[in-house]
Amino acid sequence: MTMLGQGNGAKLIGYKPHRFMGMAATMQRILDKWPALEAWYQERDANLVREGKVPTGFPSPGWYQHFEQLLSILTPIFPVNKRAQAEDANQVQELLSLYTVRMTALVLDQPIRRYDTKPKTPVFIQPYQLTS
Numbered sequence: 001m002t003m004l005g006q007g008n009g010a011k012l013i014g015y016k017p018h019r020f021m022g023m024a025a026t027m028q029r030i031l032d033k034w035p036a037l038e039a040w041y042q043e044r045d046a047n048l049v050r051e052g053k054v055p056t057g058f059p060s061p062g063w064y065q066h067f068e069q070l071l072s073i074l075t076p077i078f079p080v081n082k083r084a085q086a087e088d089a090n091q092v093q094e095l096l097s098l099y100t101v102r103m104t105a106l107v108l109d110q111p112i113r114r115y116d117t118k119p120k121t122p123v124f125i126q127p128y129q130l131t132s
Contacts (some may be wrong), residue, residue, distance in 0.1 A: 024078050027071045028115070034064055066131055071115045076105035 030037075038058055045055035080097045083089055105113075111124035 022078070024071065024074065027067055027074075031064070031067055031071065031116075034067075068115070069112075069125060069130055072112050072125055073106070075113075075115045076101050 041056075041058040045057060048055045080094070080101055083097055084094050109127060111126050112130075114123045114125060117123040
């Protein structure tokens with residue numbers, strides 16, 4: 001941080017918005033931009049082929065489903081994390097929240113609600129559809 005003038009205001013140098021994004025927001029953004037990322041890598045590879053160089057390819061082909069399932073599994077946990085970081089949180093509330101999430105949203109033999117579906121029209125991922 002640098003000091004600015006007489007008022008001693010502070011300015012953050014090298015502000016990077018990704019530093020302040022949580023894991024859910026980062027994964028959501030990756031999934032939202034996935035088609036654009038694939039298109040960019042295809043165009044980049046086409047340029048490399050025209051230049052006579054070896055194309056590198058998209059670094060994580062086929063991982064979309066993994067990211068989608070991981071975000072769907074983690075989405076019910078994020079409110080517990082947010083509550084745990086609150087100033088008025090206590091251990092009993094946190095343990096109760098974790099227990100509730102485990103018994104309702106993360107039951108092993110129950111389908112998992114997809115992260116991007118509306119509550120009125122939910123779409124579920126069945127346990128047998130989960131990738132390993």
